[in-house]
Amino acid sequence: MNRHVWHSARLCPTGDSTYTINNAALAIEADSIVWLGNTAELPEPFARWPSTDLQERWITPGLIDCHTHLIYGGQRANEFARRLAGVSYETIAREGGGILATMRSTREADEDTLFMQAAERLSTLLMEGVTAIEIKSGYGLDLVNERKMLTVARRLAAVYPISVYTTFLGAHALPPEFANRSDDYITYLLNDVLPPLADEGLIDAVDVFREKIAFTPAQCERIFEAATKRHLPVKAHAEQLSHLGGAALVARYGGLSADHLEWLTDADCKSMANAGTVAVLLPTAFYFVRESKLPPIERLRQYGVPMAVATDSNPGTAPSSSLLLAMNQACTLFQLTVDEALAGVTRHAARALGAEDKHGILAVGRQADFAVWSIDSLAELAYWMGHRLCERVIRRGEEIYRRMTLPYEKK
Numbered sequence: 001m002n003r004h005v006w007h008s009a010r011l012c013p014t015g016d017s018t019y020t021i022n023n024a025a026l027a028i029e030a031d032s033i034v035w036l037g038n039t040a041e042l043p044e045p046f047a048r049w050p051s052t053d054l055q056e057r058w059i060t061p062g063l064i065d066c067h068t069h070l071i072y073g074g075q076r077a078n079e080f081a082r083r084l085a086g087v088s089y090e091t092i093a094r095e096g097g098g099i100l101a102t103m104r105s106t107r108e109a110d111e112d113t114l115f116m117q118a119a120e121r122l123s124t125l126l127m128e129g130v131t132a133i134e135i136k137s138g139y140g141l142d143l144v145n146e147r148k149m150l151t152v153a154r155r156l157a158a159v160y161p162i163s164v165y166t167t168f169l170g171a172h173a174l175p176p177e178f179a180n181r182s183d184d185y186i187t188y189l190l191n192d193v194l195p196p197l198a199d200e201g202l203i204d205a206v207d208v209f210r211e212k213i214a215f216t217p218a219q220c221e222r223i224f225e226a227a228t229k230r231h232l233p234v235k236a237h238a239e240q241l242s243h244l245g246g247a248a249l250v251a252r253y254g255g256l257s258a259d260h261l262e263w264l265t266d267a268d269c270k271s272m273a274n275a276g277t278v279a280v281l282l283p284t285a286f287y288f289v290r291e292s293k294l295p296p297i298e299r300l301r302q303y304g305v306p307m308a309v310a311t312d313s314n315p316g317t318a319p320s321s322s323l324l325l326a327m328n329q330a331c332t333l334f335q336l337t338v339d340e341a342l343a344g345v346t347r348h349a350a351r352a353l354g355a356e357d358k359h360g361i362l363a364v365g366r367q368a369d370f371a372v373w374s375i376d377s378l379a380e381l382a383y384w385m386g387h388r389l390c391e392r393v394i395r396r397g398e399e400i401y402r403r404m405t406l407p408y409e410k411k
C-alpha cells in the first residue's frame with residue numbers, strides 16, 4: 001500500500017492564502033490524505049513512513065480547469081490573422097468559418113488523431129499542476145462525431161492520471177445539414193444524440209452556446225429540460241458577445257455555472273447568487289479576441305457569486321494550454337485578487353464541476369491531489385507568465401509528474 005509523508009512544506013490547503021500552514025506535513029495512505037498539520041507534530045506511526053523533505057516549497061490543491069474544448073481537429077491560425085486585419089469573430093462564423101471550420105476538421109479526424117492532439121494539450125496542463133479538467137464536445141455536431149469526441153475524453157481519462165468531466169455541447173453551432181432549420185437540429189439532438197450518448201455514460205453535464213450566432217432562449221430551454229429529466233446538470237456559454245439572458249436561464253435551472261459573462265447584469269448576478277451558480281471567467285478568450293467589455297467583477301463580489309477561472313482552451317478564441325496564464329489574465333485584465341484567482345482554479349472550479357466533495361481542497365479524508373511549486377509566495381502563481389513553476393504533481397497519492405532538471409541546471 002502506498003504510504004508517504006510530504007513534509008517541511010508550506011501548505012495552502014483550501015486555495016485561500018489567508019489560511020496557510022508553515023512547516024507543514026501531509027501524510028498519504030493509498031489515494032487519500034490521512035493527516036495534515038505541522039511537521040513538528042507529526043504523530044506516530046506517520047513519522048516512521050517513507051518521506052520527502054520539500055524544503056519549504058509550497059503545496060496547493062491540484063488545479064482544476066473547469067471549462068475547456070480540449071478535443072478538436074486542426075487549428076485556426078488563418079482566422080487569427082484575418083481577425084488581426086479587422087474581420088470580426090461573428091463575420092467569420094457567419095461565413096462558415098469559426099466553429100464550423102473546426103467541425104469539419106474534427107469530423108475528418110479519426111479517434112486516434114484527436115486523442116493524440118488532445119493528449120499533448122492535456123499533458124501541458126498536467127505539468128502545470130492540473131489534476132481535474134472539464135472537456136466539452138461540440139465540434140462533431142452529429143451523433144457519430146459527438147460520440148467520437150466524448151469517447152476520446154473518456155480514453156484520455158483512462159490513460160492519463162487526471163480526472164475528466166465531460167460536457168455535451170451539441171448546441172454549440174448549427175451544422176450545415178440543418179442550415180436554416182435550427183429547431184429541427186435541437187429536435188435531432190434531443191431525439192437522436194443526447195439519449196444514446198447519455199445512456200452510454202459519456203455525458204456528465206450539458207452546455208449550450210447562447211449567442212446571437214448560436215441558439216435562442218427557447219432552444220436552450222428545450223435542451224435544459226431534456227438534461228434535467230435525465231438528472232444531468234446544466235451550464236451555458238452566456239453573455240459573452242451581448243446580453244441575451246443565458247445566465248438567468250442557467251440559474252433558473254439550478255445550473256452549475258454560467259461562463260464568460262462580459263455582458264452580465266445586476267439582476268443576473270442576483271439570480272446566480274440565489275441559485276448557487278458559479279460564474280466561470282475566461283480571461284484568455286477575452287484577451288485573445290481583444291474584447292473590451294469587462295465582466296462585472298465588483299457586482300459578482302457584492303452578490304457573493306463564486307468565481308471560477310478556466311482556460312476555455314479552444315482553437316478559435318483561446319488556443320491556450322495554461323491555467324496559470326488564465327490566473328494571470330484574470331488578475332491583470334479583470335482585476336481579480338490573487339486569492340480570488342487561486343480560489344477560482346481550486347475550490348470554486350470544483351464547485352463549477354459539481355465535484356466540490358472530490359476536488360479543490362486538501363483535508364483529512366480527501367483525495368490526495370496536489371501540486372508542489374518552486375515559489376516563495378503564493379502570489380507568484382498569478383505573477384509569472386510562461387515560467388515552469390510546478391515541480392511535482394501528486395494525484396490520488398501517487399507522484400505522477402516530476403519536473404525534469406536539465407543537466408546544466410543547478411540542482
Ligand code: DI6
Binds near residue numbers: 069099172237314317
Ligand atoms: N467558447 C466557445 O465555445 C466559443 N467561444 C468560447 O469562448 C467558440 C469556440 C471556437 O471558436 O471554436
Ligand code: FE
Binds near residue numbers: 067237312314
Ligand atoms: Fe468555451
